[in-house]
Amino acid sequence: MPRPKSGNRIEAGEPPVDFRATVLGIVAKIPKGKLASYGQVAALAGFPQRPRQVGMVLSGLPEGTKLPWHRVVNTRGYVPSRGRWWGAFEQIGRLRDEGIEVDDLGNLDLEAHRWTPRS
DNA sequence: CCGATGACATTTG
DNA sequence: TCAAATGCCATCG
Numbered sequence: 001m002p003r004p005k006s007g008n009r010i011e012a013g014e015p016p017v018d019f020r021a022t023v024l025g026i027v028a029k030i031p032k033g034k035l036a037s038y039g040q041v042a043a044l045a046g047f048p049q050r051p052r053q054v055g056m057v058l059s060g061l062p063e064g065t066k067l068p069w070h071r072v073v074n075t076r077g078y079v080p081s082r083g084r085w086w087g088a089f090e091q092i093g094r095l096r097d098e099g100i101e102v103d104d105l106g107n108l109d110l111e112a113h114r115w116t117p118r119s
Numbered sequence: 120c121c122g123a124t125g126a127c128a129t130t131t132g
Numbered sequence: 133t134c135a136a137a138t139g140c141c142a143t144c145g
Binding site for chain 3: 021047049050051052053056
């Protein structure tokens with residue numbers, strides 16, 4: 001597996017941090033064509049007050065990750081940074097492939113595709 | 120150890 | 133309605 005260049009925080013200790021693992025688990029459960037906000041995922045992970053750390057976890061995701069992290073957006077309803085970030089543009093294109101309406105800026109209709117977990 | 124930063128959220132002006 | 137300020141917690145330098 002690729003060894004991410006220095007700067008990848010995921011291996012910065014890489015302890016059994018359930019937070020990271022849990023968050024990734026939640027993201028992995030997001031069905032195709034659905035969207036979830038950071039606060040949503042954080043809350044499902046058991047930490048309703050830690051949306052930022054969720055972003056940090058996703059920021060350390062390896063390039064070959066299978067997690068549909070691109071389905072995780074903020075409450076505003078747009079993909080991270082609208083392209084300011086390293087690879088948002090490519091992920092935006094993937095969202096379109098999922099059947100989600102996304103414009104070039106990464107803006108999308110979160111409420112229209114809001115993923116709601118059921119007990 | 121302490122200060123600054125951050126793929127955010129929420130509240131106030 | 134939009135823009136700005138504040139809060140929360142973890143990681144980085």
